[in-house]
Structures are given as C-alpha cells and as structure tokens.
Amino acid sequence: MTPPPTAAPALPAPAAVDPRPTRDPGTGRRTHPATGGALVLVGMLLVALNLRAVVTSLGALLDEVRDGLGLSGVTAGLVTTLPTIAFAGLGALTPWLVRRVAPARVLVVAMFALAVGQVLRVVTDSALIFVLTSALALSGIAVANILLPMLVKQHFPHRTGLVTGAYTMALTVGTTVAAASAVPIAHAFGSWRAGLGVWAAMAAVAVLPWVPLALRTRAAARRATPTAVVATPMRVRPARTRLGWAMAVYFGAQSLSGYAIMGWLAQLFRDAGYQPESAGLLLAGVTALGVPIALLMPTLAGRLGTLRPLVLGLTTASALAYLGLALAPHGAALLWVALLAIGQGAFPMILTAIGLRARTAEGTVALSAFAQSTGYVIAALGPLMVGILYEATGGWTAPIGFLLGALAVQTTAGMAIARPRYVEDE
Template structure:
C-alpha cells in the first residue's frame, strides 16, 4: 500500500524569512511555461532549409516534425513518478536540465545529432507539460484561472517570438539555422537558474503531490464523475491541429507563393494572437459552471481559419492566421483549465493531466507526419486541411461534453 506523501500547502509570500515567495514561484512557473514550445516552434519556419542542408527525405522531414509530439506523449507518465520520488520543484529542475542538454546536443553537425537532441529536449518538455497544471493547482488554488491564463500566455508569446525570429536570425548568421537554435536555448538556461534559486530556499524541495501520484495515479480517477474521456479527446484533437499548424503552416503559405520570412511571421501571428485569449479564457472558465460557450467560440474561429486556408489561402492569409490563433489559443487554454477545474486535488490534477497528455500527444504526433505524407502523395495541402477539419468536429463534440460535466 502506498504511504501518504507529505503535501505542502500553497506557498505564501514569505520572502523576508527566506522561504519561497509567491512572486519568485510565479516567475519560475512562467519561465517554465515559456520554454515548453519555442524549441519546437523554431523548426517550422526553417524546415525547408534544414531539409536541404541535411539532404533529408520527405519521410525524415515529416519524422522530425512529428517526433517532439510523439515524445511528449511517451514521456508524460514520467512526470507523476518523478514528482512522487523527487518532489515537484526538484522535478522541474530535472526537466529543465534535460531540456538544456537536448538543446546543446542538437547544435552539433549532422542529422543524428539533430534527431538525438530533439528527442532529449522533447523528453524534458514532456515532463514540464505535466508539471504546469500541477504547480498551478498546488500553489495557486485560489487563482487557478489567472495563473493558468498567465502560463498559457507566456507559452504562446514565447512560441510566437521563436517563430517570428528564427528566419531573421538565420539570415543574420549567413543561413546557419543552428545559430537561431542557439539563441532560443538561452531562455531554458534562465529558467534553470530561476528554479535553482527556488530550490535553495527552505522547504522548496519537499513540495510533493498527494498519495496516488506515481504508481497509483490512475486509481484516483476511477469511480469518480470526471469527464476523463471527453477531456482526453478534446486535448488530443486540439493538439493535432496545433502541432500541424506549428509544423506546416509556414510551408502551406510558402507553397502558395508567400516568402519564407512572411510565412514565419504568419505563424508568429497565429501564435501570438492566442496569448491574450489564453489569458482571458481560463479566468472566464473558472467563473462559469458551464463552459460550452467558450468551446463553441474556439471551434468557430478555428473552423473559419481552416476553411479560409482550404478555399482561399492567399486571399486573406493574415485573417486566416489570426482566426486559427484565436481558436487554438482558446482551445489549448481550456484544455489546461479543465485539468484543474474538473479535479479536486493536486493528485487528481496530475493524474488527469498525465492521462490526457499521454494519449493526446501520442495521437497528435500522427498529425504532422500524416499531413506531410498526404501532401507528398497528393501534391496539395487540401487533404491534410480536410483531416484537420475532421479533428475539429471531434474537438467540438468532446469539448461540449467536458465543459458540461461536473467534478466529483
């Protein structure tokens, strides 16, 4: 039988006594969030250059686009296990250390180094993905909506900045895309330093989850009125669309004649417009008993953007990017909010987050790969966009059910 694990209450503002202050901890959470997407977002705008520089096949390029999401799903279950054994804050530091190692490895020349570094980096991000809602639930229970919104906004802004700057950075480096990757390794080091400081404060290392994390994590979801299946489907569907957009949106616009720099800017716009939406949506969701109107709004925006991309991609590319960004920003923020709002303890949050993200990312990993193969096979992006519209239907149905359900 698992022994109860010590649970530390939400950290108070005790900076004068040397304990972890709320401000420092919030800074650490936002820095963690800011490093969960840029390392992946930087590859999309330069994927064509990477393919040419390393002489990659279409399958290898599609694998590179799909690999991070696949690893997100494969390594998500490690999160609760590490939290149980090491404590929440020590697990954050471990995840950031792994991310730093991966960012360094993929700077080495050659396809094997890029592949290995991407795998290592993605494994660290996978654990960080699980940690984010757990940190919010554990330390900011009274402000779940606000902190979730800030975290999602931080994630979106950082991803947008990465997508917008990678092409200019590559041009400044004389066409060497690795220089851009190096620049975007710096925020990981900043987060690592912040969490190293947090861990030096008294009590920081013993912030652990409830009993039920780790080996018994799944049991805590059984027999409870949690909309687990619907949240999993909702998270998986929005993840497929998000990562397909992140990997291939610049290529779609470039195939219709847009310059590489402008295509990267469009991806940046699609990401950054989701930031204010991501800040507002969780706060609204936390104040609502029924979040179905938010689900419908997210789906409507994303559907309009995808239909525009399908039927008139060059007619209003900026509009399509904005609508996609709003829809995806709202959907992703709702998925994170559901992990906290539909559960009653940090242990439930960690378990639900792990289950949903494991399944969601494993399914989402097929998205960029299939989209790439459909394009290579047909010579057009239409079949892939139609696939994303199908995912949007699933997202809508599952989201409406999850938003209506009540926690136990």
C-alpha cells in the same frame, strides 16, 4: 508527491479549501492556500517561455540543419516528429516521478536537461547525436508540460484561470519569438548552430528560481521527524474514467489541428498565390494573435460555470476559418488567420480545464499526464494526414475536410467536459 503532514478529508469541491496556512509540500514554507509565492510564479513563467522554443526554432532552420548535418528525409521526419513522441512517452512518466521527488527538484533537472540538450545538439556533426540530444532537450519539456497545471493547482488554487493564462501567454510569446528570430540570429552569426543554440541560455535562466525552492524542499525533508504522520496520496487513474478520456480526446484533437496549421498553413497560402515571405507572416499572425487570447481564455474558463459557450464558440471560429481557407484563401486571408487564432484558444482552455476538473494536486498531475500524453499521440497524426491527403489529391479540399472531421470529434469531447465534474469522483 508527498502531501502536507496533516491529512484532511475529501473536499466537496475545489473552492472548499482550508483557509488556514499550511506548510507547502513543494517548498517546505508556510503558505496560504489562496496565494502562491512570487518565486514560484516567476519560475513557472520562465519555464513556459521555453516550452516550444526548441521546436519552433528548429522548424524555422530545418533546411539549414539538413544541409549542415546531411540529414536524410527519414531522419528529418524523425526529428520533426520527436516532440510529439517525447511529450507522449515521457509525459506519461511524470506522475510516477513526482510521487517520489518534489516538483521543484524535478523542474531543476528538467530545465537543466533542456539547456544541456540544446547545447550538445549544436556542437555535433553527427546526425545520430543530434537526434539523441534533441530528445534529451525535449524530455525536459515533456516533464514541464505536465507539471505546470499541477503547480497552478497547488500554489494558486483560487487563481487558476489568471495564472494559467499568464503562463500560456508566456508559452505563446516564447513560441513566436523563437520562430521569428531563429533565422535572423543564424544569419547574423553565419551559422544555423547559433540560431538553435541561443535558446539554451533561456533554459539555463529558467533553472534559477527552482534551485532555492528545491533546496527548501530538501531542508524541510531533513527537519521532518520520523514519527510524523503522513497521509498517503490517493492514486488517481484517469484512464479508467470517462472524463479522463474526454479530456485526452479534446486535447489531442485541438493539438492535431494546431500542429497541422503550424506545418502546412504557409504552404496553403503559397499555393493560393502569396509570396513565401507573406505566407510566413500570415502563419506568424496566427501565433501573434494567440498571445492575448492565451491570457483571456483561461480567465473566462475559470469564471464560467460551464465551458459549453467556449467550446461552441471556439468550434464555430475554427469551422468558419477552415471553410474560408477552402473557398477563398486569398480573398480574406487576414479574416481566416484571425478566426484560426481564436479557434486555437482551445489550447489554453483545455490546460485550464485540467485544473478545473480535478480536486487535488495529485488528481491534476495525473489528469494532466494522461490527457497530454494520450493527446500528443493523437496530435502526431495531424501533419502526417494533412501531408498524405495533400500529396494524394494535389489540393486542399481533402486536408481541410480531414481537419473539419477532427473538429467534430473535438467538439463532441468538449461537450463531455463542459459541465463541472471531477476526475477523483469517477
């Protein structure tokens, strides 16, 4: 990514931002560093709505898709593992990409790929093409995952918590709506293809705000003179820092538990005696309760001097929920669901921390890419290990013990990132 034409010395802290208006490198417009454009914010929220819909809609209709395309168990397993593979692999390439192409133009292509991939996968009868087009759609999400924290840092440096909370809430809403409505839409139209394909329209809408921003970027580049002095952005390599690894481990451990909960919580409640419909509603309750938490958590993280109280509070909520699910899953299910929703607030918190632990937009995108790409590799182990332990033991004591162990790792990493420090300094 190309910084503003005038080079500036390293800043002592993120709050020490030059108050003078500058020309934004992503749009070419003059902006105040303390504010972001309304169009950028709208674009970010629309992108966030799309970041999980393609995944959760497929999860809700997986049986119908398997029957319709004749997917084998291995192929179905590959499809459900594709998100973490794509998020890890393609997310790692995003810093390289944004050093060469303006973020607005990258997001146009990413959301276009998401829309096209969703359309193509519902018009095919080939299992192979379904997998490949799903990967195309997920590639757009993988890139957007990394870019959003950077855009917050670039356009809203003094509103990191608020804006991160807003787009995380939009992400949670999109996740919940897609999971809850995919099956009814499929039934209404008589085909699973409608239940998956309808979300392509939402991705297409998300392209619209970024088109004028991308055009402004191109116009600004054309107006630039060949003799303009352009500072070379510092190359930040989080893999060489302790902070980078602590962020990656925390992101991975909390995602591991999140994917395990999404994949297996309903089965746990069914084993405890709940009807399938009730078990599904309890799972949906974790996501629904996560909407206000997603808005509140980044605001708290942005205002606190240290993240230690949040790390310990989220750990306590998750630990109590896991112990409750092991000892009395039926007797106090609503309480365990509420505590799980609070514990899953670790996701919006770590997204906020990515911006708080970097001084610059370049550092933010590098830290975001490393933490998320490495973290999603760790996260892929969650549903797999829970499934293996469940099949091997026939119960939930061992799987919950595994999740408690992952929570201990998460807490240790969280304490390492709690105090204010910056990846550029390491």
